[in-house]
């Protein structure tokens with residue numbers, strides 16, 4: 014699914030649509046957020062976390078690597094791999110202990126092979142005016158979610 018996002022509000026609106034297509038139980042789900050510096054990854058992540066019911070600040074996980082959120086009905090792990098360079102560090106992060114939550118990962122390209130265990134990827138890119146987004150599925154349940162998102166967008 015592709016979308017043009019003329020401004021940051023459009024990126025936030027896409028996060029709202031994305032949430033509407035997600036199942037209630039997202040334990041063990043992984044969403045990758047790809048895009049160069051300033052493409053809008055954190056804008057999307059923050060919007061998603063706040064629409065999931067978080068009020069208050071959403072600090073960048075650039076230095077802490079993981080910021081966990083206990084939200085109504087789900088746990089979210091907001092992860093930023095910008096400073097992570099290999100899988101060893103990822104294990105140190107407690108990767109396997111995050112199976113109870115929804116993992117939202119910025120800079121997934123820092124660790125090889127993440128796409129194989131993820132459900133969905135949002136790719137953000139600079140456009141002449143604003144940004145372009147492309148959402149793809151990486152698993153069967155991700156594919157079902159994407160079909161709901163496309164159906165929603167066209168209705």
Ligand SMILES: Nc1ncnc2c1ncn2[C@@H]1O[C@H](COP(=O)(O)OP(=O)(O)OP(=O)(O)O)[C@@H](O)[C@H]1O
Nearest residue numbers: 018019020021024050051052053054055056143144
């Ligand atoms: N669709 C859009 N059009 C124009 N500007 C946008 C859009 N989406 C986000 N922005 C703006 O781009 C800037 C960078 O956004 P953001 O911090 O979310 O990017 P990022 O991908 O997380 O960057 P980094 O890689 O540095 O963490 C912010 O000022 C944000 O408001």
Ligand SMILES: [Mg+2]
Nearest residue numbers: 054055056119
């Ligand atoms: Mg960011």
